Amino acid sequence: MQNTLQKFLQLSEKLLHDESRKPVADFIPSEELFTALDLDLSEDPLVEEEFDAALENLVLKTPRTATVGFFNQLFGGRNPDAVLGDLLAVMLNNSMYTYKAAGAQIGVEKVILRKVCTMLGWDDKAEGTFAPGGSMTNYMAMVMARDNFDETIKTKGVKDSLMVYTSKESHYSIPKNAAFSGIGRDQVHYIATDDYGRMEVTKLAQAIEADIEIGLKPMMINLTAGTTVLGAFDAIEPVVKLAKIHNIWVHVDGAYCGSVLFSNRYRSLIKGIEQVDSFSFNAHKMLGTPLSCSIIVTRDKKHLHESFSNDASYLYQTDHDEFNLGKMSLQCGRRNDALKFWTLWKSVGTKGLEKIVDHQFDLAQVARNYISSNPDYTLYSYPDSISVCFNYRDIPPRILCTSLYEAQELLVGYGSFGDHEFVRLVTINAQNDAQVILNFFKTLEAFVEKNYLELIAQCGPVEA
Numbered sequence: 001m002q003n004t005l006q007k008f009l010q011l012s013e014k015l016l017h018d019e020s021r022k023p024v025a026d027f028i029p030s031e032e033l034f035t036a037l038d039l040d041l042s043e044d045p046l047v048e049e050e051f052d053a054a055l056e057n058l059v060l061k062t063p064r065t066a067t068v069g070f071f072n073q074l075f076g077g078r079n080p081d082a083v084l085g086d087l088l089a090v091m092l093n094n095s096m097y098t099y100k101a102a103g104a105q106i107g108v109e110k111v112i113l114r115k116v117c118t119m120l121g122w123d124d125k126a127e128g129t130f131a132p133g134g135s136m137t138n139y140m141a142m143v144m145a146r147d148n149f150d151e152t153i154k155t156k157g158v159k160d161s162l163m164v165y166t167s168k169e170s171h172y173s174i175p176k177n178a179a180f181s182g183i184g185r186d187q188v189h190y191i192a193t194d195d196y197g198r199m200e201v202t203k204l205a206q207a208i209e210a211d212i213e214i215g216l217k218p219m220m221i222n223l224t225a226g227t228t229v230l231g232a233f234d235a236i237e238p239v240v241k242l243a244k245i246h247n248i249w250v251h252v253d254g255a256y257c258g259s260v261l262f263s264n265r266y267r268s269l270i271k272g273i274e275q276v277d278s279f280s281f282n283a284h285k286m287l288g289t290p291l292s293c294s295i296i297v298t299r300d301k302k303h304l305h306e307s308f309s310n311d312a313s314y315l316y317q318t319d320h321d322e323f324n325l326g327k328m329s330l331q332c333g334r335r336n337d338a339l340k341f342w343t344l345w346k347s348v349g350t351k352g353l354e355k356i357v358d359h360q361f362d363l364a365q366v367a368r369n370y371i372s373s374n375p376d377y378t379l380y381s382y383p384d385s386i387s388v389c390f391n392y393r394d395i396p397p398r399i400l401c402t403s404l405y406e407a408q409e410l411l412v413g414y415g416s417f418g419d420h421e422f423v424r425l426v427t428i429n430a431q432n433d434a435q436v437i438l439n440f441f442k443t444l445e446a447f448v449e450k451n452y453l454e455l456i457a458q459c460g461p462v463e464a
């Protein structure tokens with residue numbers, strides 16, 4: 001093991017060194033992947049030097065997500081406090097199912113969940129768990145909503161035409177989860193958004209009433225705190241009011257930006273969160289822990305027990321079962337995703353988490369200011385979002401982003417809203433400073449300057 005740890009350290013140091021001078025890894029076209037790298041598996045063992053060389057090459061040729069060149073997705077950076085926790089989780093290798101197997105780590109998980117529930121304004125009845133990512137915590141919410149609507153579904157299956165409401169801008173895990181849970185993809189009613197990407201509550205009310213009229217059964221409303229493209233926040237309070245009238249479960253998908261919970265400045269973006277039935281957020285997005293670290297909490301723990309325990313009833317649990325987290329889990333064996341969040345939180349305090357969140361909004365403001373002050377850019381996004389959407393010199397964003405990637409300049413993605421497609425710069429890496437954001441634009445501009453004709457040529461003769 002000593003040897004392994006040394007190897008790990010050496011590889012990590014090499015990677016860090018290489019990243020500092022080369023923020024974007026070599027571009028390997030997918031069709032060349034298996035010839036460019038020694039990935040093949042053989043019958044015979046490799047001699048150690050060959051193994052080491054293959055491994056080093058693999059590490060150095062892998063896309064770099066922690067550098068000043070990565071703005072592609074809703075995560076990024078490498079927070080040392082959180083990394084330490086995750087490395088230790090691997091060393092300890094507990095399964096979070098039982099107290100017997102995870103012991104002290106159960107306490108780590110419980111203390112985070114308790115703290116989150118308290119911050120939401122929820123009492124001891126509230127509870128939560130971790131699952132492998134936001135799609136899965138959204139799935140757990142949908143299963144709880146479904147079973148809450150009709151507890152016989154667990155045993156007899158879905159018979160009614162249940163309905164789920166979500167905005168057109170919400171995450172694709174919602175229809176996917178509707179398929180998984182037997183509700184059906186076609187039972188998802190997509191609600192239009194306003195110009196800011198937020199669900200139109202009047203349209204939601206109309207949709208629910210029209211559906212009830214024809215015998216459908218509204219069962220769940222999914223709201224998004226930070227939509228995937230624009231980073232918009234659906235209003236919670238009016239929706240909760242509406243949901244109460246019809247007895248509909250309200251879930252808030254905060255995978256992207258639910259972590260505003262930790263910020264006094266931005267918490268108002270999820271005003272009314274204490275009134276919802278369930279809430280999920282990814283610490284691996286805004287808070288910067290390694291993937292994956294996704295939490296779901298519900299106001300009444302009975303829902304977690306009733307949907308995810310194989311026991312007849314949560315009521316009969318012994319005190320000890322409070323520490324057997326498998327009774328509220330999607331999984332059996334479960335990785336310790338809590339420790340990395342705990343090492344981060346323990347080290348920087350709640351105030352440190354707040355700083356991480358606030359800094360991302362500050363960086364987004366730096367980006368928007370830059371864009372607004374430069375006539376070559378068109379801005380498509382709004383304050384209170386860490387997704388900064390723009391176009392530059394009318395270059396089609398697909399072409400620009402793909403070219404930047406292939407030229408190993410920057411990893412940044414594109415998205416669309418309404419009729420517009422645009423580059424989406426996400427300021428989610430709190431380790432960046434304003435200079436990194438300004439350098440992003442400088443890099444992009446220099447690249448376009450050098451390659452303008454080629455970029456335009458790729459647009460084809462007639463641009464629609």
Ligand SMILES: *Cc1c(COP(=O)(O)O)cnc(C)c1O
Pocket residue numbers: 074132133134135136138170171173224226227228253254255256282292294
């Ligand atoms: C990222 C995201 C998800 C999915 O989370 P994963 O951890 O990638 O599964 C769900 N909803 C929203 C709004 C997201 O941004």
